[in-house]
Amino acid sequence: MKDYWLYLYPETFLFIDEEKLLLYHSRDYTYLEVDFDPFVNNLYINLTDITNAYCAKISEEDLLVYSDFIAKVKAIGLGDLVQSPIQNRPVSYPPVCKINTNLSVIQDDYMNRRAGYIIDYLRNITIYLTSDGGGLTTFYKQTIYPIKGQNRLAQCDLLHFMDYLKGRSVDINVVCDPKHLIEHELLFQSFKQRHRVSLYFLNSKLSNTRQNILIPDDASVFVICNGNEKPVQRNSYSYIFLITNESEFTYAQEQASLMENAEIVPIYTGNNLDFFKDNVFTTKGELFSLHLTKRKVFAKQQLNTNFFGKLTILPSGNIYSNLHEKPLGTIKDSLYEMLYKELTDGYAWMLTRDKKEPCVNCRFKFLCPPISNYEFAIGKFNLCHLRGSE
Amino acid sequence: MDGVAKFLSIKPETILSGLCRLPNLVFEVTNICNLSCTYCAYSDLYSGYDSREDKFMHFDQAKTVIDYLLNIWRSNSSLDFPKRLNIGFYGGEPLLNTKLIREITDYAEKQDNLGRTLSYSMTTNAVLLDKHIDFLVEKQFDLLISLDGDEYAQSYRIDKQGKNSFARVFNNVKYIQKYYPQFFDKHVSFNAVLHNKNDIGPLYDFFVGHFAKVPLIAPLNPDGVKKEKACMFNELYNDYSESFLKVIEKKTIEKLSFMASPQLDRFYRQFDLKSGNIFSDYRDMLFDREKVGIIPSGTCLPFTKKMFITVNGKILPCERIDHKHFFGVVKDNQVMLDFDEIARSHNKNIFKFISQCTSCVLKTRCNECLYQLNTLDGRDDICLSYLNDRADYKIDLSPLRTHPDILHKILYELQVMN
Numbered sequence: 001m002k003d004y005w006l007y008l009y010p011e012t013f014l015f016i017d018e019e020k021l022l023l024y025h026s027r028d029y030t031y032l033e034v035d036f037d038p039f040v041n042n043l044y045i046n047l048t049d050i051t052n053a054y055c056a057k058i059s060e061e062d063l064l065v066y067s068d069f070i071a072k073v074k075a076i077g078l079g080d081l082v083q084s085p086i087q088n089r090p091v092s093y094p095p096v097c098k099i100n101t102n103l104s105v106i107q108d109d110y111m112n113r114r115a116g117y118i119i120d121y122l123r124n125i126t127i128y129l130t131s132d133g134g135g136l137t138t139f140y141k142q143t144i145y146p147i148k149g150q151n152r153l154a155q156c157d158l159l160h161f162m163d164y165l166k167g168r169s170v171d172i173n174v175v176c177d178p179k180h181l182i183e184h185e186l187l188f189q190s191f192k193q194r195h196r197v198s199l200y201f202l203n204s205k206l207s208n209t210r211q212n213i214l215i216p217d218d219a220s221v222f223v224i225c226n227g228n229e230k231p232v233q234r235n236s237y238s239y240i241f242l243i244t245n246e247s248e249f250t251y252a253q254e255q256a257s258l259m260e261n262a263e264i265v266p267i268y269t270g271n272n273l274d275f276f277k278d279n280v281f282t283t284k285g286e287l288f289s290l291h292l293t294k295r296k297v298f299a300k301q302q303l304n305t306n307f308f309g310k311l312t313i314l315p316s317g318n319i320y321s322n323l324h325e326k327p328l329g330t331i332k333d334s335l336y337e338m339l340y341k342e343l344t345d346g347y348a349w350m351l352t353r354d355k356k357e358p359c360v361n362c363r364f365k366f367l368c369p370p371i372s373n374y375e376f377a378i379g380k381f382n383l384c385h386l387r388g389s390e
Numbered sequence: 391m392d393g394v395a396k397f398l399s400i401k402p403e404t405i406l407s408g409l410c411r412l413p414n415l416v417f418e419v420t421n422i423c424n425l426s427c428t429y430c431a432y433s434d435l436y437s438g439y440d441s442r443e444d445k446f447m448h449f450d451q452a453k454t455v456i457d458y459l460l461n462i463w464r465s466n467s468s469l470d471f472p473k474r475l476n477i478g479f480y481g482g483e484p485l486l487n488t489k490l491i492r493e494i495t496d497y498a499e500k501q502d503n504l505g506r507t508l509s510y511s512m513t514t515n516a517v518l519l520d521k522h523i524d525f526l527v528e529k530q531f532d533l534l535i536s537l538d539g540d541e542y543a544q545s546y547r548i549d550k551q552g553k554n555s556f557a558r559v560f561n562n563v564k565y566i567q568k569y570y571p572q573f574f575d576k577h578v579s580f581n582a583v584l585h586n587k588n589d590i591g592p593l594y595d596f597f598v599g600h601f602a603k604v605p606l607i608a609p610l611n612p613d614g615v616k617k618e619k620a621c622m623f624n625e626l627y628n629d630y631s632e633s634f635l636k637v638i639e640k641k642t643i644e645k646l647s648f649m650a651s652p653q654l655d656r657f658y659r660q661f662d663l664k665s666g667n668i669f670s671d672y673r674d675m676l677f678d679r680e681k682v683g684i685i686p687s688g689t690c691l692p693f694t695k696k697m698f699i700t701v702n703g704k705i706l707p708c709e710r711i712d713h714k715h716f717f718g719v720v721k722d723n724q725v726m727l728d729f730d731e732i733a734r735s736h737n738k739n740i741f742k743f744i745s746q747c748t749s750c751v752l753k754t755r756c757n758e759c760l761y762q763l764n765t766l767d768g769r770d771d772i773c774l775s776y777l778n779d780r781a782d783y784k785i786d787l788s789p790l791r792t793h794p795d796i797l798h799k800i801l802y803e804l805q806v807m808n
Binding site for chain 2: 050051052087088089091092093096097099100101105112113114117118119120123164166167293299303305309335336
């Protein structure tokens with residue numbers, strides 16, 4: 001009786017669901033799927049037992065039955081099959097991620113009042129200074145977009161809040177009516193040379209503003225254009241075209257092709273799911289053209305790369321990590337407590353696909369794009385064509 | 391990785407940022423020692439340190455440093471976020487200057503706006519431990535006691551009369567173990583120097599048997615040995631790997647500390663460096679570091695880990711580097727740190743091997759401290775850790791056959807502080 005050993009390379013990820021086993025190589029970006037059966041189940045159990053060093057013994061009978069699968073594993077470069085006595089069996093290691101300062105360390109530090117540096121995780125704050133942008137009611141929950149209402153953030157509260165960021169640098173997005181910029185000169189002075197500032201204006205507000213607007217030094221300007229609007233052209237500005245249907249998509253593509261910096265962002269209106277199915281939902285082809293490295297797959301297993309490190313402050317003073325959920329607190333609360341809450345029991349930063357149905361049971365969950373605002377706006381988490389989820 | 395890596399230099403603001411989050415402030419409270427250990431880093435065996443004229447640091451000097459840092463912390467960092475500050479005491483033998491140690495702890499504790507949880511630590515030869523133990527227990531000092539094993543093994547650690555310090559040290563440690571058992575359990579650890587009069591096996595037997603503690607064991611440091619003392623150094627030197635080979639019950643020691651085994655320690659280091667499975671924190675997962683930018687070498691950013699003040703008032707980033715690399719001085723009740731000059735000089739040092747760094751496969755995970763590399767006599771033109779071959783980048787996986795539990799230990803059990 002000869003001993004055969006199948007082992008996988010350290011770059012090969014192994015994912016399983018009730019249908020198939022998926023092997024994905026995170027350097028060559030190749031993959032292989034095999035139907036789930038008792039042999040595959042047993043193989044998965046053996047390979048994922050960390051003491052087996054990513055290696056499984058294969059019987060001569062199984063070798064005959066599964067020769068096609070094993071040949072493909074070798075041909076695609078996912079692993080290898082060798083014959084050897086047990087003392088010389090091959091050894092490898094699985095792509096299992098370890099984070100030294102993980103959540104349990106953060107929790108331990110918090111309990112012992114040592115967790116000061118969780119502020120380092122904060123990298124982006126979107127501040128809605130005013131809520132008289134005249135925008136549509138819910139767009140701000142999908143992308144940066146002026147909010148409707150009467151509230152205004154008190155400058156003194158905001159300046160006090162920004163004290164938390166002393167000695168640090170974060171990206172700050174400011175959303176307001178351009179005519180109100182002048183009222184916040186002090187705030188922009190406090191940002192100067194410390195934070196990278198981006199200003200977001202509605203195209204319609206910009207075109208209606210007759211006086212010269214005072215853009216702070218070094219700030220970038222993003223102009224948000226709805227549908228088929230003609231953008232106010234400035235060489236140094238970047239443009240965001242919000243689209244809800246095919247005709248707006250075509251128009252936005254034409255406009256964007258004429259500009260140096262332009263982005264097209266789909267918006268869900270409640271009535272355009274088919275448009276999203278055709279243009280936004282993920283297909284298998286798209287998924288495997290993403291060329292996900294080991295680090296990128298690990299990131300999808302550990303955190304939400306869309307949301308991680310980001311907070312939004314609304315004109316009411318409420319602070320959110322996820323605008324579809326409850327606020328973490330207000331501008332007058334402790335930023336430290338809010339960040340700790342978000343990291344350990346929050347709504348967005350650590351929201352991985354294994355925490356939401358039906359993705360939790362899908363073999364593609366750690367390859368798919370992270371959960372975004374679209375999933376919350378549409379009300380379903382599998383925005384894909386991967387497993388008959390249409 | 392595709393494309394060419396981007397290398398970043400540090401800015402004067404980086405120095406300020408390091409000071410804002412300084413986790414360890416270490417004072418060399420005296421350079422006087424009550425022992426004359428044959429292999430001491432400050433002995434005639436080594437170069438690279440200021441000459442050891444008997445000196446005690448004075449409170450004014452320490453207070454000047456604390457006040458300087460307080461001023462920086464109050465102006466530049468948010469006090470609302472809890473932080474730690476460990477104040478360490480170094481020597482010489484620090485217990486020879488307990489007056490200053492008490493003054494420093496008192497002063498630090500009186501600062502209402504410190505914004506930091508204080509802790510204290512000390513490396514001591516334990517000769518005076520019985521005299522000061524109440525104070526050390528009260529302040530919950532973390533003590534690292536230097537002890538080389540049994541009486542024969544301790545015979546390089548002699549007092550000024552040439553008498554072996556073993557009996558005094560052993561009795562003092564036993565006294566603490568007996569009368570302060572909780573403190574001993576939580577706050578006392580041991581550091582043994584490996585030399586030609588001890589070995590790893592007997593050291594484990596000694597420390598586990600007498601104190602139920604796993605010692606840190608380090609061989610003599612070969613860096614900075616004076617050329618004329620090479621013979622003496624070679625005679626004293628005991629190679630760690632060779633000493634471990636002599637251990638009969640290797641599995642027992644590996645169970646206590648797998649990194650005590652040179653083979654498993656090497657595997658862990660290679661795995662940490664090369665597997666791509668280990669990250670220091672969540673931010674590391676978000677970006678491709680080569681594209682975002684790498685600060686060359688593994689040298690710590692100034693003051694992000696430590697500030698060390700010598701008894702002569704030199705300010706260094708660490709006590710383990712040549713004193714010629716001082717960043718500033720404490721003089722005439724003033725701290726003189728020129729951030730522009732520190733950044734300029736630090737950049738010059740970390741870019742020293744940049745032509746090698748560019749093609750080195752370890753560039754994002756380098757462990758080399760340039761300030762330590764520079765002390766290698768005659769070898770300061772090349773980096774000895776340089777690897778440009780993917781084949782060299784591979785991990786020797788053979789320990790996985792003999793130690794099937796090692797991956798589990800590394801990935802799920804080992805706690806590593808960043």
